[in-house]
Amino acid sequence: MISRQAKYALRALIALSRITPGSAAQTSDIATTEKIPKKFLEQILLRLKNQGMVQSRRGNRGGYALLKPASEITFAQVLRTIDGPIAPLPCLSIIAYARCEDCKDEFTCEIRKVFARVIEPTRQVLERTTIADAAAGRAIDLESLPQMA
Incomplete structure (x- = not known):
């Protein structure tokens, strides 16, 4: 079972993948939209920033944005960052x-x-599924995984 923090991290990254390229989303907006406690979300975003997945911007148009393309961030990377x-x-x-x-x-x-x-x-599945896949509603085809004996 994944932690609530990991689930929130995945939801926040999916939300960030949907913003207009070049813009940023404010923490309060992500928290409201994704129903994540704001203080908890701030801690999560800081961890994701420290791992090079997101970046923060200051000022009027400040907030958070993906640092790496959503197609390069896997569920496994996020889970390892948050849960180990x-x-x-x-x-x-x-x-x-x-x-x-x-x-x-x-x-x-x-x-x-x-x-x-x-x-x-x-x-x-976790290594092959990206934030972009999740945002687009694409699921990994389990038939494509090697069959176990």
Whole structure:
């Protein structure tokens, strides 16, 4: 399950992907439209800014805008920025791998094998789905994912 903060981050990025190129959206407008608490949204946008996904502008026409094209921001990047690794077990994490302390042998671990089958298709969908896809209502074709044996 993703955190509420991650869900809000995705909603904010989708909203930003829909603004006119060259313009910016004010935090209060995004908060109202997307029903996100403003203070919470400010924290989220700061994290996304620090990761190079959005930029802020000051002044009359200030606010936030995407720094990268929406087609280059994946759901996986956003989830990792907000929630951390996308893995149910540390031994399955790509970016934060750690051996499970109580595991005798991860290659024969029954629990790891089951969760590996679950996480791989999920990870593929998240890596392939962009903010632009979501904004356009395009879903990843699950048939295009490699089939599991």
